[in-house]
Amino acid sequence: QKEVEQNSGPLSVPEGAIASLNCTYSDRGSQSFFWYRQYSGKSPELIMFIYSNGDKEDGRFTAQLNKASQYVSLLIRDSQPSDSATYLCAVNPSGTYKYIFGTGTRLKVLA
């Protein structure tokens, strides 16, 4: 079992729709969870981080964390073509300061 798992996609949504991206992790003691966006050929850039169970909203983005089920999700409302990118989930497992990334989900927002 991989430490952080994501569906590689592509996930295609029409412009203006809600995009839902999911991530599961294996280490139950993980404390910190991050969503990064990566455009082709570029380095990852942080969208959101979340530490506590529940929802965290920032503009069009909402991160959801469920530690009991060991998943974290990212919702993108009113999706725009400029949101088309790969979205990486990263987790900080317990007992270490390293960040483990999933393989990323490729999102395509169709105009």
Add this chain to the structure above:
Amino acid sequence: DTGVSQDPRHKITKRGQNVTFRCDPISEHNRLYWYRQTLGQGPEFLTYFQNEAQLEKSRLLSDRFSAERPKGSFSTLEIQRTEQGDSAMYLCASIPVSLNTEAFFGQGTRLTVV
């Protein structure tokens, strides 16, 4: 621009040659990470430093790879006797010492081994 600088941005080398990459983190960031990313994959952890101490190294990292952060500022990653499988984007990230903080990534060094 995140403030993390990597050099060079691109490197093409022949198989068997040694290469060295440099990362200059954000100045007040104590923790520095190296990751490797291949096409279609997420960044893969290689190693990290807190100040000048190398605290963790991936088991996937062969003996051909070595990293240093001599004065707790910039870091270098050296790959000896490069192989075609080393072709990847090498990413550096820095973080302040407090936990639960985002990693700021540099633009990466793209290595092509021919």
